[in-house]
Amino acid sequence: MKDKTGCWLVFVIPLLLVKGMNELNLKGVTMVPEGSVIPDVRKIAVLRANALGDFICALPALEALRATYPRAEIVLLAKSWHQAFLRGRPGPVDRVIVIPPCAGVGMPETYQNDEEALERFFQEMARERFDLAFQIHGGGKYSNPFLLRLGARITIGLKAEDAPPLDRWLPYIFFQQEVLRYLEVASLAGAKMTVLEPRLTVTPADLAEAQRVLPEERRPLAVLHPGSGDPARRWAPERFAAVGDALYEAGARVVVTGTGSERPVVEQVIHAMRHEGYNLCDRLSIGGLAGLLTRSRVVISNDSGPLHLARAVGAATVGIYWCFNMMNYGPLSRLHHRPFVSWLLICPVCGVDRSQKSCDHHASFVNTIAQEDVVAAALDLFSKSLPSRDEAIVEKLVTNRK
Numbered sequence: 001m002k003d004k005t006g007c008w009l010v011f012v013i014p015l016l017l018v019k020g021m022n023e024l025n026l027k028g029v030t031m032v033p034e035g036s037v038i039p040d041v042r043k044i045a046v047l048r049a050n051a052l053g054d055f056i057c058a059l060p061a062l063e064a065l066r067a068t069y070p071r072a073e074i075v076l077l078a079k080s081w082h083q084a085f086l087r088g089r090p091g092p093v094d095r096v097i098v099i100p101p102c103a104g105v106g107m108p109e110t111y112q113n114d115e116e117a118l119e120r121f122f123q124e125m126a127r128e129r130f131d132l133a134f135q136i137h138g139g140g141k142y143s144n145p146f147l148l149r150l151g152a153r154i155t156i157g158l159k160a161e162d163a164p165p166l167d168r169w170l171p172y173i174f175f176q177q178e179v180l181r182y183l184e185v186a187s188l189a190g191a192k193m194t195v196l197e198p199r200l201t202v203t204p205a206d207l208a209e210a211q212r213v214l215p216e217e218r219r220p221l222a223v224l225h226p227g228s229g230d231p232a233r234r235w236a237p238e239r240f241a242a243v244g245d246a247l248y249e250a251g252a253r254v255v256v257t258g259t260g261s262e263r264p265v266v267e268q269v270i271h272a273m274r275h276e277g278y279n280l281c282d283r284l285s286i287g288g289l290a291g292l293l294t295r296s297r298v299v300i301s302n303d304s305g306p307l308h309l310a311r312a313v314g315a316a317t318v319g320i321y322w323c324f325n326m327m328n329y330g331p332l333s334r335l336h337h338r339p340f341v342s343w344l345l346i347c348p349v350c351g352v353d354r355s356q357k358s359c360d361h362h363a364s365f366v367n368t369i370a371q372e373d374v375v376a377a378a379l380d381l382f383s384k385s386l387p388s389r390d391e392a393i394v395e396k397l398v399t400n401r402k
Contacts, residue, residue, distance in 0.1 A: 035187065035188040037068060037189065038189055041069050041131040043075065043128065044133075045132070045150055046065070046075070046134045047137045047143055048077070048137055049105060050137065052081075052286065053305040055082065056198045057178040059091075059092070059198040060183055060194075061136065061179075061183050062092035063194050064191035065191050066092035068190055068192060073095065076096045079106060081286065082098075084285075085287060088203070090201045091200070099121065100114065102142070104142025104143065105143050125151060126151040130151070130153070132155075133152035133154070133155050134157055136157060136158065139158060139163055140164070140172065141160060143157075144165075145164060148164065154168070155167045156169065158170055158171075159171060177329075178329055179196070197333060198308070199312055199314075200312040202291055202294045206287040208291070209285065209291055210291030213288060213292070220251070221255060222244070222252035222253070222297055222298050222378070223292065223298075224240050224257070224299075225300070225302065225306045226256065226258065226266060226268075226269050227304060228304045229305075231363075232322065232364060233302050233325065234302050234366070235364065235374075236364065236367050237269045241269050241274075242375065243300050243371070243374055244269065245274050246378065247379070248277075254278065256270055256278065256280065259281065260282065262281065267279065280292070289306060289309065293310040294313040294315060296315045297315075297382050298315070298316045298317070300374065301317065301318075301319060302319075303320065303321050303322070303326075311331060315336075316381040317337045317338070318337075318338045318340070318374055318381065319340065320340055320369055321366070322344070323342060323344075326339060326341045336381065338381065340373060342365055342366040344366070347359050
């Protein structure tokens with residue numbers, strides 16, 4: 001109990017901070033004594049070249065920069081998927097520049113760099129004449145040297161012990177809620193928070209793609225996403241199937257999403273369901289997925305990019321988290337979002353304490369989360385906007401499963 005209490009403090013303190021911000025209406029509030037606003041800023045580079053959930057967590061910081069430097073062009077240095085996804089999408093980013101493959105910056109540390117390609121890239125970046133360059137891509141061992149080669153007037157970001165310093169920097173300490181981490185970095189340039197929880201605009205093209213793949217009908221949608229980049233963060237497929245069956249019985253049209261290597265687990269969920277479920281694995285682009293998720297009554301997902309995307313487009317969510325990931329990536333509010341946390345630290349295969357060191361095994365660390373708890377939360381969120389007659393049906397289902 002003592003250990004769990006200590007872990008809960010890690011959750012409670014940031015949430016108390018959030019509550020205080022909400023009471024101050026968020027507008028113009030900073031979390032730390034901010035740095036000074038920098039004059040004559042016309043162009044800002046932001047390095048964030050990783051996955052979908054990582055980008056979503058950076059959106060409030062990008063919004064803060066947009067509000068503080070409204071006349072500046074904000075250029076995201078990222079991957080090709082960012083460029084495709086953000087093209088024509090309203091938001092704080094004006095332009096995406098795709099960075100070349102680079103060890104430790106969007107690629108594994110063991111990647112062999114093409115030094116000539118990198119040199120050409122940095123020469124092009126020097127011609128951009130960035131006034132500010134922000135590093136929100138990890139502790140900075142690799143990303144700070146990358147940022148320093150851009151030739152920006154002022155560099156700002158994170159610094160772990162093994163990273164070179166920037167002009168303005170914060171220490172990179174692993175346990176920090178990621179949205180708050182990047183807002184704190186933005187505050188070093190005087191940026192004041194305008195929004196706390198990430199929000200993403202869904203475009204007509206997103207909705208049209210989702211409509212083509214899954215035309216709307218009378219039954220409301222419920223989405224299951226049983227995959228995750230790390231197999232250790234995956235809840236058992238048969239448990240997702242049980243949640244899907246409960247939602248189907250409550251009147252939902254149940255769809256299961258995934259991409260690439262997640263196809264086997266998506267098919268396991270579909271085959272384990274007693275009722276009909278729609279397999280949408282590899283059927284949607286990221287934009288099309290955003291269109292689908294914004295139509296959904298509730299999304300049940302492992303800790304993954306689609307879970308972050310679902311929250312950002314306004315869907316209610318039930319999230320499955322391992323405790324360390326919950327500390328860094330969990331939702332900041334609870335009205336529409338219900339996280340469930342596994343406190344398992346000992347590897348089920350080799351017995352290694354994962355709070356102390358890693359191992360090479362990929363057994364699930366989240367199967368300690370009770371199926372009945374997730375079912376109850378999913379049904380509760382699904383019922384919130386149902387007509388009263390259907391709410392009674394869902395309430396009966398919840399009661400019968402207790």
